[in-house]
Amino acid sequence: MTKHFTSLVIAFVLPYLINSCVPSNVGGGDFRYSAHKIKLKTTDDLYRFLTYDETRYPLVSAHRGGPTEGFPENAIETFENSYRQQPVIIECDVRLTKDSVLVLIHDETLERTTTGSGKVADFTWTELRKLRLKDPNGQVTAYRIPSLDQALQWGKGKVIFTIDVKRGVPYAAVVDAIRRNSAEACSIVITYNADQAAAVYQLAPDLMISASIRSASDLLRLNDRNVPDNRLVAFVGTAEVNKSVYELLHGHGILCILGTMGNLDKQATAKGDSTYIGLVERGADILSTDRPHEAGRALQKYRSTHRISSPFIN
Numbered sequence: 001m002t003k004h005f006t007s008l009v010i011a012f013v014l015p016y017l018i019n020s021c022v023p024s025n026v027g028g029g030d031f032r033y034s035a036h037k038i039k040l041k042t043t044d045d046l047y048r049f050l051t052y053d054e055t056r057y058p059l060v061s062a063h064r065g066g067p068t069e070g071f072p073e074n075a076i077e078t079f080e081n082s083y084r085q086q087p088v089i090i091e092c093d094v095r096l097t098k099d100s101v102l103v104l105i106h107d108e109t110l111e112r113t114t115t116g117s118g119k120v121a122d123f124t125w126t127e128l129r130k131l132r133l134k135d136p137n138g139q140v141t142a143y144r145i146p147s148l149d150q151a152l153q154w155g156k157g158k159v160i161f162t163i164d165v166k167r168g169v170p171y172a173a174v175v176d177a178i179r180r181n182s183a184e185a186c187s188i189v190i191t192y193n194a195d196q197a198a199a200v201y202q203l204a205p206d207l208m209i210s211a212s213i214r215s216a217s218d219l220l221r222l223n224d225r226n227v228p229d230n231r232l233v234a235f236v237g238t239a240e241v242n243k244s245v246y247e248l249l250h251g252h253g254i255l256c257i258l259g260t261m262g263n264l265d266k267q268a269t270a271k272g273d274s275t276y277i278g279l280v281e282r283g284a285d286i287l288s289t290d291r292p293h294e295a296g297r298a299l300q301k302y303r304s305t306h307r308i309s310s311p312f313i314n
Helices: 002-021 043-049 076-085 148-155 171-180 194-203 216-224 243-251 263-271 274-281 292-305
Strands: 059-062 088-096 102-104 160-165 187-190 208-212 232-235 256-259 286-289
Touching (some): 059 292, 076 088, 076 292, 088 148, 088 286, 148 171, 171 187, 171 194, 194 208, 194 216, 216 243, 243 256, 263 274, 274 286, 274 292, 286 292
Parallel strands (some): 059 286, 160 187, 187 208, 208 232, 232 256
Antiparallel strands (some): 088 102
């Protein structure tokens, strides 16, 4: 009864708390537009939306949720800020507390992103909730470490999550959280090799999986482990791959995530944000970026030029 009541409180109260905390004029109000919800009700909706065809809807994935001044990485308030600007995939990181609660934090230790110190795994959920999160400039904010449950409850009917499961976190625990929050239609589990992808597929054959695929042999290894193409999105790395790799994956109906965080984001900063349009024109479908606002504005121009829309975006 207590757990059920807590889930209800999270589901109904959290969105109002977030809306009251996030200023309405941050993150580039000129870019925001009304069609920003990714509304997926079932896993079939998710499969359809994430299957490649020539009219696919290119998207931004906000790396660690899209941190910026005043908004820390892996914070629900930051997710809300990114979501208000555009339809977005939220990439987030999951670690395990001392008392086995799944929390969103990238580092093994607390110093860089919070007011605490020491290892995440040495603290309970209650202890971690007393800490404040820091923004990318190291400034302390009013925001706190969220749990995966809280994030999933917030994000249903709004965004898609790609969940980066950090070392030592059992995939089964993440799958349980997705089930517990009925978040199958908005969740993708990140894996880094064929064995991990196969393990997730065995645990939850209905869930979507992000797998590292940079060559035909990578795809073959996944096929050999019976991971079906229609459960995959391909992370092709942080540098552009050969056109033949895009063509192979698209031929299997698989969307391609290109990580622009790092060198490609730097190129876009130096040469102009139309760089992001070029990446999509050459085959990328989702751009995982540390510049979600700039990349999103470029992709919106691309979608407008090509009159691309989706029944799942409104």
